[in-house]
Amino acid sequence: MHWRRWRxxxxxxxxxxxxxxxxxxxxxxxxxxxxxxxxxxxxxxxxWVRFGETPARVEAIVARWTPDAVGIRFTIGGASHRCWVWLGAVETI
Structure with missing residues (x-):
């Protein structure tokens, strides 16, 4: 199986x-x-985001931010998600 599809x-x-x-x-x-x-x-x-207690690293788009946090949006399996994460959990690609 192709690694991207597996991920x-x-x-x-x-x-x-x-x-x-x-x-x-x-x-x-x-x-x-x-x-x-x-x-x-x-x-x-x-x-890095969490679903319940399970961490996952996702590719996302930055929609808003404060000095300490970033509001992101991303899609998994066709479902759109939005959340706030700490600035340290985000890496520019």
Whole structure:
């Protein structure tokens, strides 16, 4: 099996293990920090996310950010996902 297809199938199985985790409002501190929203998101990144307790590394698009966190969107198995992750969980590709 081609490795990309295998990785895609593995991510689809991981996504089924639990709900996608995201940073909380308290963690984001949006009332205390500036928020930038990209009107035309296009910056590609790799980011660590969690479905339930299971971590997965995904390719995503940066949609918004604060000094500490990044709001990303990505697709797994045809399903679109959005969440906030810590800045340290993101790598530009």
């Amino acid at each position: 895609s199938q593995a991510r689809t199985r991981i996504a089924a293990t639990g709900p996608l985790q995201s940073l909380t409002i308290a963690e984001l501190r949006l009332s205390e920090q500036p928020l930038t929203i990209d009107p035309h998101p296009h910056r590609r990144v790799r980011a």
